[in-house]
Amino acid sequence: MGAGPAGLSAAYELTRHGTPVTVIEKDPHTVGGIARTLEFMGCRFDVGPHRFFSKSAEIEALWTEVLGDQIRPVSRLTRILYRGKFFDYPIRASNAFLGLGPIETARCVASYAQARLRPVAEPKSFEDWVSNQFGHRLFQIFFKTYTEKVWGISTSELSADWAGQRIRGLNLVEVIRNALLPASLRGGAERAIVKTLVDAFRYPRRGAGQMWESVAARLAKVGHPVRLGEEVVAVRHAGGRVLSVVVRDGRSATLDVLGSEFISTMPIRELIAKLQPAAPSIVRTAADALAYRDFITVNLVLDRADVFPDQWIYVHDPGVKVGRIANFKNFSTAMVADGGLTGLGMEYFCFETDGMWGWPDAQLLDLGRRELVALGICRADEVKAGMVYRQPKAYPVYDGEYLGHLAVVREWLRRALPNLWLVGRNGMHHYNNQDHSMMTGILVARNIAAGADFDPWLVNTDAEYHEEERSEDGSPTAVRGGRDVPQRIAS
Numbered sequence: 001m002g003a004g005p006a007g008l009s010a011a012y013e014l015t016r017h018g019t020p021v022t023v024i025e026k027d028p029h030t031v032g033g034i035a036r037t038l039e040f041m042g043c044r045f046d047v048g049p050h051r052f053f054s055k056s057a058e059i060e061a062l063w064t065e066v067l068g069d070q071i072r073p074v075s076r077l078t079r080i081l082y083r084g085k086f087f088d089y090p091i092r093a094s095n096a097f098l099g100l101g102p103i104e105t106a107r108c109v110a111s112y113a114q115a116r117l118r119p120v121a122e123p124k125s126f127e128d129w130v131s132n133q134f135g136h137r138l139f140q141i142f143f144k145t146y147t148e149k150v151w152g153i154s155t156s157e158l159s160a161d162w163a164g165q166r167i168r169g170l171n172l173v174e175v176i177r178n179a180l181l182p183a184s185l186r187g188g189a190e191r192a193i194v195k196t197l198v199d200a201f202r203y204p205r206r207g208a209g210q211m212w213e214s215v216a217a218r219l220a221k222v223g224h225p226v227r228l229g230e231e232v233v234a235v236r237h238a239g240g241r242v243l244s245v246v247v248r249d250g251r252s253a254t255l256d257v258l259g260s261e262f263i264s265t266m267p268i269r270e271l272i273a274k275l276q277p278a279a280p281s282i283v284r285t286a287a288d289a290l291a292y293r294d295f296i297t298v299n300l301v302l303d304r305a306d307v308f309p310d311q312w313i314y315v316h317d318p319g320v321k322v323g324r325i326a327n328f329k330n331f332s333t334a335m336v337a338d339g340g341l342t343g344l345g346m347e348y349f350c351f352e353t354d355g356m357w358g359w360p361d362a363q364l365l366d367l368g369r370r371e372l373v374a375l376g377i378c379r380a381d382e383v384k385a386g387m388v389y390r391q392p393k394a395y396p397v398y399d400g401e402y403l404g405h406l407a408v409v410r411e412w413l414r415r416a417l418p419n420l421w422l423v424g425r426n427g428m429h430h431y432n433n434q435d436h437s438m439m440t441g442i443l444v445a446r447n448i449a450a451g452a453d454f455d456p457w458l459v460n461t462d463a464e465y466h467e468e469e470r471s472e473d474g475s476p477t478a479v480r481g482g483r484d485v486p487q488r489i490a491s
């Protein structure tokens with residue numbers, strides 16, 4: 001169920017073992033799930049830029065196997081845009097103070113001195129913790145706005161633990177020392193920064209979706225084409241096993257698809273609601289309580305060859321809603337058919353319940369254009385056209401209760417329906433990047449096809465697996481990176 005990275009990786013692995021597989025995907029045209037690539041006026045756009053980078057040699061090898069010379073290395077250039085100025089990301093003291101100018105720098109230093117003299121005694125919130133380390137003024141410029149845009153929660157309500165994990169060991173003195181001293185005299189924290197600075201990743205020539213289009217083509221070649229435009233509307237079970245899924249195609253005809261093992265990548269909340277007969281009410285309540293953050297991309301085609309050199313920029317200005325702007329031709333020149341044009345993907349983080357989610361496309365396109373102009377990125381008349389993409393459930397939310405809810409669902413499924421496997425990001429309500437989503441699918445496929453006994457729930461949980469060099473949203477609050485997700489302060 002689902003032709004995103006997890007479902008397609010599971011299917012690919014099954015066919016390698018000679019096991020027949022049916023992949024059902026509700027989208028009528030496109031595979032790849034959140035890692036798809038959209039095309040508009042000859043420009044290609046990911047749903048938020050997707051870097052290919054994994055600590056798993058097996059996953060890296062799989063990308064190479066499928067894409068060959070179609071996947072290329074990219075050296076990362078990303079900066080922060082704040083009040084019309086670009087700042088290096090990760091933040092460097094010399095560059096930051098140069099950009100802020102002498103008056104603002106003096107204010108930042110005074111605010112830092114104040115924080116050292118009178119720190120918040122027991123910092124509970126992200127805001128208190130970072131202000132203690134860097135001073136309130138720098139916190140407001142470099143930490144507050146983007147974090148609040150991404151998560152939709154005030155930094156005064158976010159738990160300090162998250163900041164502690166991500167920027168551990170650093171404070172303003174450390175950052176300045178690192179900026180001024182030669183490498184031989186710098187300490188451990190600097191090594192972490194350098195690690196982030198040399199960040200490089202791989203990227204398919206025609207966008208993240210090229211990987212998934214290629215896997216789907218390979219599946220079709222061995223007789224298992226993805227069934228596009230078919231939505232799973234019910235999962236039927238009896239006698240402790242799932243027997244079939246009911247799918248509905250675009251013409252609203254329904255049919256039963258039989259199978260012996262079932263792999264779900266759809267959001268847990270939806271899967272549980274689709275079980276027939278219904279799951280016990282305690283399980284339905286737990287699944288219903290899982291929360292998500294949603295995401296809109298406004299994709300604009302500009303009639304200009306060079307707009308900015310970064311792959312993406314973080315937008316810290318509080319006056320605009322956009323959080324990040326990706327320039328896809330800086331990932332790969334093949335992302336635009338006409339080199340005279342540029343495709344920009346503007347990211348708006350929101351909830352499905354926000355007014356913005358329901359805005360007409362024309363209003364969102366207008367907002368995107370106005371914000372590009374307000375940020376000084378282009379002139380209004382340079383924006384030729386655009387299209388909007390809404391991605392529901394882009395981020396599984398880790399609130400204070402989610403682990404308990406997940407445990408209820410997992411434990412019941414494990415006992416009641418052992419031939420129903422959960423994999424992927426929303427499929428496991430786990431903040432997985434592509435590599436982890438893929439690995440969960442591959443391990444389950446091995447359990448099914450080769451009688452292995454892997455536990456997909458262990459992927460992306462051990463400390464080693466928490467990469468330090470990258471975070472998927474790339475939040476600039478992260479000097480050390482990581483994929484951990486912030487939580488509200490426990491009440």
Ligand SMILES: Cc1cc2nc3c(=O)[nH]c(=O)nc-3n(C[C@H](O)[C@H](O)[C@H](O)COP(=O)(O)OP(=O)(O)OC[C@H]3O[C@@H](n4cnc5c(N)ncnc54)[C@H](O)[C@@H]3O)c2cc1C
Pocket residue numbers: 001002003004005006007008024025026027031032033034035047048049050051052053230231232233265266267295394395423424425426427432433434435437472473
């Ligand atoms: C903004 C953003 C940036 C990201 N950046 C990166 C990055 O830089 N690098 C990286 O590796 N990862 C990145 N990720 C993470 C990556 O997108 C996910 O890990 C990956 O797409 C998850 O794969 P999946 O198969 O589990 O789920 P999905 O991609 O969500 O795919 C699930 C599929 O199931 C289908 N489906 C759902 N319900 C049904 C149904 N009832 N019937 C049939 N089909 C159904 C959906 O249509 C979809 O195609 C990013 C994610 C976001 C949101």
